Amino acid sequence: MALARVVEFEGVTRERLDEQNRQMEGSGPPEGFPPSEFVLLHDAAGEKSLVVFFFETEADYEQADAILNAMPAGDTPGRRTGVTKYDVVFRMSS
Numbered sequence: 001m002a003l004a005r006v007v008e009f010e011g012v013t014r015e016r017l018d019e020q021n022r023q024m025e026g027s028g029p030p031e032g033f034p035p036s037e038f039v040l041l042h043d044a045a046g047e048k049s050l051v052v053f054f055f056e057t058e059a060d061y062e063q064a065d066a067i068l069n070a071m072p073a074g075d076t077p078g079r080r081t082g083v084t085k086y087d088v089v090f091r092m093s094s
Helices: 014-024 058-069
Strands: 003-010 037-043 048-055 079-087
Touching: 003 058, 014 037, 048 058, 058 079
Parallel strands: none
Antiparallel strands: 003 048, 003 079, 037 048
């Protein structure tokens, strides 16, 4: 069963997200980061965001979790307020 790592942030402005997008263009994931998919959601009015990473195995989740937890706070879109691990019960693309 796939796993999701859901991270909540506060104090996220559109300008900060645009800056991060520019920095990430052309660069790959951090060294050793396992294969994943991620989605970033932004509530502009509330200056909040959710980042959801999807991993196929527990080992991939744990490896990514360690790498992401070691990132400097300046590399995030805002102030991290929570990290939750979820089982992915259903997933569909169209």
